[in-house]
Amino acid sequence: MNQNSTAGARARRGAGHEPKRKRAREDRMTASRTTPKVPAKVYEPTSQEMTALEAQHARRQKEKNAPRMKVEMKGGAASLSFEHEDQGIAGTLLMEAIGTADFEFVDGLLGQLANAGKQGSVVNAKDLNFLLSVVKGIEPRDQMEAMLATQMAAVHSATMTFARRLNHVENIPQQDSAERAFNKLARTFAAQIEALKRYRSAGEQTVRVEHVTVNDGGQAIVGNVTHGGGHPEKARGNLMNTTYPFQKSPRCTATSKRTRKACQAPAVNGWTVCRFHGARGGAPTGKGNGMYRHGLYTQQAAALNSRLSDLQRESRALLRRLNP
Numbered sequence: 001m002n003q004n005s006t007a008g009a010r011a012r013r014g015a016g017h018e019p020k021r022k023r024a025r026e027d028r029m030t031a032s033r034t035t036p037k038v039p040a041k042v043y044e045p046t047s048q049e050m051t052a053l054e055a056q057h058a059r060r061q062k063e064k065n066a067p068r069m070k071v072e073m074k075g076g077a078a079s080l081s082f083e084h085e086d087q088g089i090a091g092t093l094l095m096e097a098i099g100t101a102d103f104e105f106v107d108g109l110l111g112q113l114a115n116a117g118k119q120g121s122v123v124n125a126k127d128l129n130f131l132l133s134v135v136k137g138i139e140p141r142d143q144m145e146a147m148l149a150t151q152m153a154a155v156h157s158a159t160m161t162f163a164r165r166l167n168h169v170e171n172i173p174q175q176d177s178a179e180r181a182f183n184k185l186a187r188t189f190a191a192q193i194e195a196l197k198r199y200r201s202a203g204e205q206t207v208r209v210e211h212v213t214v215n216d217g218g219q220a221i222v223g224n225v226t227h228g229g230g231h232p233e234k235a236r237g238n239l240m241n242t243t244y245p246f247q248k249s250p251r252c253t254a255t256s257k258r259t260r261k262a263c264q265a266p267a268v269n270g271w272t273v274c275r276f277h278g279a280r281g282g283a284p285t286g287k288g289n290g291m292y293r294h295g296l297y298t299q300q301a302a303a304l305n306s307r308l309s310d311l312q313r314e315s316r317a318l319l320r321r322l323n324p
């Protein structure tokens, strides 16, 4: 081995002693000899691969097109921008991809994502784009879902950090701590998926009857009925483990004062709590039952206030854009 390495070193030194021009010419000659004149044969995918490629193409068509982010560090502070010629259009595309129409919201969310993807004090564009891709993949339909998606991305990234740490522990306390954190994060992620599922299907549980027309024959035509209940699903496997519809119905979100745990009673239809925790409670609503003392909190006043704050927000955003 020793001999080989000295021989290699001699060969290298020998190559170094050759005149440079000669070496260059030789390089060119070998290059022209090895470069084929005919174009390389294009690989033909198999029919199975073709199907997969077409499926992938269809998937890309469906994907909402949002630009990648670019990070520039200016004097310790990170400045984010889009990899796009028109920043305004890029921002709008991103807003569409994460289900909002509020630029302030996107702005804040991007800042939080950048912080979540930080390593030390440097914002990493690759990590930021990955987190953003996770959020976009969840396809949020409103700001609530976008916030949940952002938290899911952050939790996932932390989970993987602890998975890595768990692989490199050196003693039992380290292992315990990494394992605990990993476990908690993984459970949180599963709970977040559940929450998202519940939030998305919140509107599908109710039975809504819009028009009922009874003809002469006595047959009723009912429009737009979705069934939330019904008989239990046919039991396969374990007969003792049937899940009945009432077990799947949404639960009361209140916390029991006695046990300090979540109330387990089913929520009243159209409410998030059970009747014990205030469903159908409170004063009767409607114009006839209004509290007209000063008119500060009437619906009209509230609508006017919200319009005013919208205007303020818009004008602040505009001012910021005019003189950044």
Ligand SMILES: [Zn+2]
Binding pocket: 252, 253, 254, 263, 264, 265, 273, 274, 275, 276, 277
């Ligand atoms: Zn309750």
